[in-house]
Amino acid sequence: MDSAHDALPIYTMLEHDDVSSIIDLNLRRSGQLVYNEMNINSDGVPVCPINRKMICWGKCSGRQRIKWRCPAKVGKWECPTPCSPSEYGRTFYTSTADNPRLFPRIRRDSKEWRKRYAMRTGVERCIKRQKVDYQLESSRGRSSRHWNIRVYLIAMCQHADAWFEEAKKHKTLPTIQQWLNESLAG
Incomplete structure (x- = not known):
């Protein structure tokens, strides 16, 4: 879903149905993202006081939460003002159960998120092709039978378009006469 569906009740419903959500955060609506006095960026990653992304340090499987560490203590950055006197550095935990909107099951900065997001946009392009x-x-049909027939015909046209594009890639475009002969022979 796109960022228009970024609402806590939708995330809660998806969690209840055991579905992983792939929804962008709507930053226009939410403004500054804060969770337990820690700023969160648009990917759902905690940000340290000097505006550096904290480093994911794995999952705590027993408690179903993700551990984040200070980037300075992990060795990624120099920090002029350390946020913790500890040698280990500041740690922060996020959990899907606490806030499924900010911290979905699949982290927004992960490869899995990008892969599933790409599939989502493919579906949106397909629907745009059907509608636009x-x-x-623009159909004037009123019955469900009319709409079903129209949707099936559009789906067949989309499938034929995909075949045509694939044939163009492999440079195996048959002529119209060859195509008719093959279809009549079958």
């Missing part, structure tokens, strides 16, 4: 290019909504 094939003018699905």
Whole structure:
């Protein structure tokens, strides 16, 4: 879903149904993201007091939460004002159970998120093609039968378009006559 669906009740419902959510944070609506007095960036990653992203230090499987460490103590950055006197550095924990909107099951800065997000945008392009290019909504049909037939025909056209594009990539475009002969022979 896109950022228009960024609402806590939607995340709660998806968690209840055991579904991993792939929804962008809507930064226009939420403004500054703060959780337990810690700033959170648009990827759902805690930010230290000097505005550096904290480093993910793995999952605590027993408590179902993610551990984050200070980037200065991990060795990623020099820190002029350490936020913790500890040798280990400041740690921060996030949990999907506490706030599924800010901390979904799949971290927003992970490869898995990007992979699933790419699939989501593919579906959006498909729906746009049906609605805009094939003018699905301009149909004047009133019955569900009419809408079903129209959707099936559009799906067949999309499938034929995909075949055509794949054939263009492999430079195996048959002529119209060859295609007709093969379809009539079958």
